[in-house]
Amino acid sequence: MAGPEVSFRMLKLLDRFQGVISRMGVDYETLRRILHVKLLMDSRRAPVILSSNSRKAEEQDKNLFVSSLWLYGLIGLVLTPFVFWSDPEYLMPMSILSAILMFLIMTSMISDFSSVLLDVRDRSILMTKPIDGRTVGVARSIHAGIYLLLLTGALSAASLAVGLFKHGVLFFLICILELILMNMLILVSTSMIYLVLLKYWDGEKLKDLINYVQIGLSATLAIGYQFVIRSFDLIDFNLVFTPAWWQVLLPPVWFAAPFEWMFGEGSGWLIVLSLLAVLVPILLMVVYLRYIPSFEQYLEKLAHSEAGKGRERGRFDRFLAKIVCRSRTEQACFRLSASMLKNEREFKLKVYPTLGLSVLLPYLFFFSTIRNSSLAEIGRGSSYYVLHVMLIMIVTVVMMLKFSGKPKAFWLFGAAPMPNMSPLYQGALKAFAIKMFLPLFTVNAIVFLIIFGIRILPDVLIILLTGLVLIPVSAKAMLRHPPFSQAFNMAQQKDGWWVLVFIIVVGGLCGLHYFSSTVTYGISAYIVVLLAANGLAWTRLYK
Numbered sequence: 001m002a003g004p005e006v007s008f009r010m011l012k013l014l015d016r017f018q019g020v021i022s023r024m025g026v027d028y029e030t031l032r033r034i035l036h037v038k039l040l041m042d043s044r045r046a047p048v049i050l051s052s053n054s055r056k057a058e059e060q061d062k063n064l065f066v067s068s069l070w071l072y073g074l075i076g077l078v079l080t081p082f083v084f085w086s087d088p089e090y091l092m093p094m095s096i097l098s099a100i101l102m103f104l105i106m107t108s109m110i111s112d113f114s115s116v117l118l119d120v121r122d123r124s125i126l127m128t129k130p131i132d133g134r135t136v137g138v139a140r141s142i143h144a145g146i147y148l149l150l151l152t153g154a155l156s157a158a159s160l161a162v163g164l165f166k167h168g169v170l171f172f173l174i175c176i177l178e179l180i181l182m183n184m185l186i187l188v189s190t191s192m193i194y195l196v197l198l199k200y201w202d203g204e205k206l207k208d209l210i211n212y213v214q215i216g217l218s219a220t221l222a223i224g225y226q227f228v229i230r231s232f233d234l235i236d237f238n239l240v241f242t243p244a245w246w247q248v249l250l251p252p253v254w255f256a257a258p259f260e261w262m263f264g265e266g267s268g269w270l271i272v273l274s275l276l277a278v279l280v281p282i283l284l285m286v287v288y289l290r291y292i293p294s295f296e297q298y299l300e301k302l303a304h305s306e307a308g309k310g311r312e313r314g315r316f317d318r319f320l321a322k323i324v325c326r327s328r329t330e331q332a333c334f335r336l337s338a339s340m341l342k343n344e345r346e347f348k349l350k351v352y353p354t355l356g357l358s359v360l361l362p363y364l365f366f367f368s369t370i371r372n373s374s375l376a377e378i379g380r381g382s383s384y385y386v387l388h389v390m391l392i393m394i395v396t397v398v399m400m401l402k403f404s405g406k407p408k409a410f411w412l413f414g415a416a417p418m419p420n421m422s423p424l425y426q427g428a429l430k431a432f433a434i435k436m437f438l439p440l441f442t443v444n445a446i447v448f449l450i451i452f453g454i455r456i457l458p459d460v461l462i463i464l465l466t467g468l469v470l471i472p473v474s475a476k477a478m479l480r481h482p483p484f485s486q487a488f489n490m491a492q493q494k495d496g497w498w499v500l501v502f503i504i505v506v507g508g509l510c511g512l513h514y515f516s517s518t519v520t521y522g523i524s525a526y527i528v529v530l531l532a533a534n535g536l537a538w539t540r541l542y543k
Helices: 004-015 019-020 027-041 069-084 091-117 133-167 169-200 203-229 245-249 250-265 269-298 314-323 328-341 345-365 367-373 377-381 384-398 405-413 422-451 454-478 497-517 522-540
Strands: 232-236 238-240
Touching: 004 019, 004 027, 019 027, 027 133, 069 091, 069 133, 069 384, 091 133, 091 169, 091 250, 091 345, 133 169, 133 269, 133 367, 169 203, 169 250, 232 328, 245 269, 250 269, 314 328, 314 422, 328 345, 345 384, 345 422, 377 422, 384 422, 384 454, 384 497, 422 454, 454 522, 497 522
Parallel strands: none
Antiparallel strands: 232 238
16 A cells, blocks of 8 residues: 555455455455555556656655545544534434545545456456456455545544544444445445446446446435435424435435434334444345456456547537637647547546536535525525535646546647647636536526526626636646646545635635625626636736
């Protein structure tokens, strides 16, 4: 992991479960050798194409995911109040805590670790040897599971410490068991979905379907939050659990039920939910172990689906490039960037879920208001300011623009007759603004105009101009490497703090927007200022 020593410790820990693994029909010695090689290879990341000469020797054996776990630990500190306040009511806070943990782990599983489950690069070596497919499949799952456990440990370390201090050893042990079962559920359910896709589809269509399912799962998780919250009603300022049949479909409530059953008021419904938390992951694991050889066989489709017809960039992109770009070089960079944003699978996997979430977030923010108020009452209010939340997508996409599935091809830009990289920066940022930000913003803007009326049109224009000016400004601050110049396996870096900074900036701009609405002609003056800022940002920052 972070190096050979940590890899050795992981394998020594795995040795304690040798008997259990062997009873699964797995050749443990072979599995251990496969894992040893995989963990060693994880520490040998490809160097950044533009800065390979400046990398220190000691950093070359450093797994960037492990070095970024401190950031997940900081996120975990934010979750501790749910454990601290879970007395005497355990179900509500622990349900929310489980939902947040499942969301963070599942999105990481989908975006970062699916490549581990679907990696076919080692098949040419392993599958030509007398190795059982079950052994290879279990090694693949344990490899991904190690990363999930590290991530879960970083996220839950603070909550576990608080739980041990406040609620005792039994609470702590239940938390550990629940986290293991949660990871098992996430890993196995994701693998089963991939198994079904691999069985019925092949070729390039299969890769696209896997991509779309991954994106859909991430968006669905965000919506699932609302159903968890709606399992409870506020009665006389006390949160009361209201049993309903559809709660059987909510894993976060399953994993919270044992705490209420053991430390709160037990009931038959809580026993049912607690049993689901234990039995469902175990049953899914048994089913998955049975089909692991089939999973390995179907993976062969991914190994032979690289060939395909080239994707056309389209006349529409050429038309847009001529409108928004000044030079022919910038137009070419715009068309290339538009094609990359549309067709780069790994980019879509890491970015598109965030785009979908950014579209849904404004509605989730005032979803609880709709529950207690009519749509007409909401339309007369000022909830439209939550449209600023959509701007969070900017920081995610801008941070990912520097990555590419084939970063070694970046030498073409160095060989091209370009005086500098400004056309590439401008082309990539304009492609994001035109092809992603504007369409998604327009969809939400239309819905908000229907709900709140034409009176908010100036406010919608302000939010749009704010987002457009933030694109080049945030790129100037964060995009230290040219677009498409780094490999995606370098994406686990310590850039997450930019998201927190960006949220604060967007919050400040939202406050400035509100302040301008309280001043006579303030809205009009603010629009003029934003138009001027956009002109300067798009023409001067990358001159």
